[in-house]
Amino acid sequence: MPENDTKQITDIPFSVLDLSPIADGSTPADSFRNTLELARLAEKLGYNRYWLAEHHNMPFIASSATSVVISHVAAGTSKIRVGSGGIMLPNHAPLVIAEQFGTLESLYPGRIDLGLGRAPGTDQLTARALRRDLRSSGEDFPEQLAELRNYFDPSPAQGYSHVKAIPGEGLNIPIWLLGSSGYSAQLAGELGLPFAFASHFSPHNTLPAIQLYRRSFKPSKVLDKPHAMVGLNIIAADTDQEAERLATTLQQQFLNLMRGKEVPLQPPVDNINDIANDYEIAALQNQLGTSIVGSPQIVKEKLEKFLDESQADEIMAIAQVYDHKARLHSYEILAEITQLK
Secondary structure (H helix, E strand, O other), X not given: OOHHHOOOOOOOOEEEEEOOEOEOOOOHHHHHHHHHHHHHHHHHHOOOEEEEOOOOOOOOEOOOOHHHHXXXXXXXXXXXXXXXXXXXXXXXXXXXXXXHHHHHHHHOOOOEEEEEEOOOOOOHHHHHHOOOOOOOOOOOHHHHHHHHHHHHOOOHHHOOOOOOOOOOOOOOOOEEEEEOOHHHHHHHHHHOOOEEEOOOOOHHHHHHHHHHHHHHOOOOOOOOOXXXXXXXXXXXXXXXXXXXXXXXHHHHHHHHHHOOOOOOEOOOOOOHHHOOOHXXXXXXXXXXXXXXXXXXXXXXXXHHHHHHHHOOOEEEEEOOOOOHHHHHHHHHHXXXXXXXX
């Protein structure tokens, strides 16, 4: 990329990805109160958008009814964009999602984003309980996407014109494709849609996916040039030691998933090596390799390096931190580093 196109961290928007974490000893009601407090802080600090993710049967995530939590956040804020990061489209009839997001856009005009993924966001037993067609491997995602888009912007040629999304039809709701591999990157590029990559759990595919998206991009009535957002684990604290300690909660989350032990978000420990073997430490590094953890100066340096390599158009920060006040402070530090507002 030419030198004059190189981005600085003060040049791009930063956003928030929230899983409404359920900490050990707390309830989903606590999680939703914390989510709204964080969303209000994010709006005050100048973050661009606030997304919530659909996951099911996970004791540490409260945002399973994603559209409902989006409405909770949008109602409690006034200007920040609120959306899904993402809705797992194979779990739903496209018409239902069109109606849900048509309702959200009607309630909170000009503030709603619809990010879509093609994974179930859960295990096979839970997928069956969600009444998904288990014969589908997500390969029909392009068809589902086309049907969904047609409800917002009907085309008689698509054959859905006899069924209308009310509310939904005629509303301009930005659709993003989310991915952790090249599949959605290429599809987003070919359709001229914005793309968000899940680097927070798929670090090694980050640069190839962004490059594939940009190579595949075709201008559309949605975008005239590609827009790539990257989800990153960013945990900031006043000192490196405190940030590293806070990050052991995230490490334990993935460690427990590897062990088949799903529990609420766990308190931090002094040293992750005390509770994980060498193989597990290597696996954590493989899965969380792009995580940015540290004091303000370290976070700034690592962010600058990541942006220099990726040339991302936007960064969405996720901080799976056990202590809510420490999580709020992490986003305050990030906002100061990146000079938001």
